Amino acid sequence: MIDVQTKNRIEEYLENYLSDKRKRHTYAVALEAINLAKRYGADQEKAELAALFHDMYRGKPIEVIDRMVREFSLDPSYLGNSNLAHGKLAAKIMEKEYDIKDQDILNAVAYHTTGRAGMSLLEKIVYLADAIEPGRRYPGIDELRKLAYISLDKACIKAMSRSIDYIKSRGMELDRDTLRAKNQLMEEERNTYD
Ligand SMILES: [Fe+2]
Ligand SMILES: [Fe+2]
Secondary structure (H helix, E strand, O other): OOOHHHHHHHHHHHHHHOOHHHHHHHHHHHHHHHHHHHHHOOOHHHHHHHHHHHOOOOOOOHHHHHHHHHHOOOOHHHOOOHHHHHHHHHHHHHHHHOOOOOHHHHHHHHOOOOOOOOOOHHHHHHHHHHHHOOOOOOOOHHHHHHHHOOOHHHHHHHHHHHHHHHHHHOOOOOOHHHHHHHHHHHHHHHHHHO
16 A cells, blocks of 8 residues: 555655654554554554654654644644644645545544544554554553553553653643543443443
8 A cells, every 4th residue: 555655755754854763763663553453453554654654743843843733724732732743743744745645544643642532443553552662661561562462452541541640740731632532442441341
């Protein structure tokens, strides 16, 4: 599905504009996403493509982010918030400049930071691949890595809980999508055992 030309363009972008650290992270997320896609029977090429794009705008100067937020008429709440804006912007660029129209891939990129209620299989895979790629280090990561290959939903809930705690502990603003995503997955888990 990814034609050679598009793949070359993405790789050229990653080579030229991403720091070595972010490049390593991006390729590691792509590999992890492919492995998760294999495990759960998702489309491996879509997973790889979303992963390659996911952090394209991470680490850009805030002036650049803000200009793009305005250019794409994103919600003004994203102004000054590169942490939340970078995925949304990457999805817009994929669509506009790479002519990628597959909504599932675009959503996987747009929601990779926060998750959201009603995530698709692909969205969960990219969200988790970002959280567990081998370069990540934080307490509980080993258990989360194992869990990701046992139950995708349980692993998402765990990753979201950690993210919510982290954001609260630092006094940062919590995106409502993360809370909704976690609550919805927990509700589903409960119903499975009723
Ligand atoms: Fe990101
Ligand atoms: Fe990332």
